[in-house]
Structures are given as structure tokens and as C-alpha cells.
Amino acid sequence: MRFLRLIGLSLMISLLAACTGSVSGLPPVSTADANQYRLAPGDELRIIIPGLTELESNTAFTVNDQGQLSLPLLGSIAVSGSTVPQLEQRIASQLVERKLMVAPAVSVQPVKLRPIYILGEVRSPGEYPYRPGMTVVTAVSVAGGFTFRANRGTVAIIRQVNGQATTSKASENTPIQPGDTIKVVEKWF
Secondary structure, eight states: OHHHHHHHHHHHHHHHHHHHHHHHTSOBOOHHHHHSOOOOTTOEEEEEOTTOGGGSSOOEEEOOTTSEEEETTTEEEEOTTOOHHHHHHHHHHHHHHTTSOSSOOOEEEEEEOOOEEEEESBSSOEEEOOOTTOBHHHHHHHTTOBOTTEEEEEEEEEEEETTEEEEEEEOTTOBOOTTOEEEEEEOOO
């Protein structure tokens, strides 16, 4: 009988270790990734180029499923994976190459960025709009806060990096980006 209790206890300990190790063994979120936002399908951008009547208005353009913007006079431009300054430079270069402008001043302003997703032990899991400056704790508060079963110290962020989904360990103060999925796991004791 004592032997069976020892086996049961060792199984329980190994199960608990496996459950808590699912996030604890992950690498932390890279701060370089968090500070360098990359454009992707679904982002809505306002592009203003003074002196070019087709792009002087407040028209917003959405990055399509292929990661491209379709702009008047320029056609399709690949933008997925680019930062906002890189896109501004790419548009300016194309305007100069096509001899449409000599020294264009291009302004790209994000209007609406991809939503975030919050899963797991929060009161209202689901899709929420991204707001600049969000951290894990502000995103969780938007989702109604942690449930009583939530392991507040065990949060994972799933983020697209170079076209690949990466999962990283996060703290409550980790900055999030548009398109991130935040997963709050359940505590076991």
C-alpha cells in the first residue's frame, strides 16, 4: 500500500512539473522585437505625400492578405515585415525612380492595427483592439482581469517573427504588439 502511495505521489509531482514547465521553459520575449513593430496583413495605414494630389487626402489603405498595399500611381508595394520608416523610404524611392517627384516627403501613419487575442484564465477571453503602449497587465485588464485560477506569473505571448509563430515567456510589464496572442495558464495548487 505504501508503495502505491509513493507511485501516486511521484506521478502527481511529475504532472505538476510538466504543467508548470510548459511556460517556464520558454525564452523571454525579446525587447528588440517589442520595440520594432513590423507591418502585416490587416494593418490600416494613412499615407500622406504633400504635392501628390492622389495621396494628399485622408484616405486609409489596408495591407492585404499578401502583405501588400495598393497605392495610386505606384501599384502594389510589398510591406509585410517592414517598419513604418522603412515603408516611408520605400515609397519615397519609388516616387523618385518613376520620376513622379524629386524629393518627396512621405508620411505613413498607422490608423488601425491588428487586434490582440487573450486566451486562458481571464474573465472574458477573446479578440480585443490593440492600443499603443499596452502591456500584458493592461491587456488582461481589458479582458476583465485574471480569474481566481490564473497563474499570474505564467503568461505566454505568441508572436509572428519573420513569418514564424514564436512562443515566449512574459511578465506583467512585457509590452505587447498588434497581432499578439496572450495566453494565461491555470495554476495547479
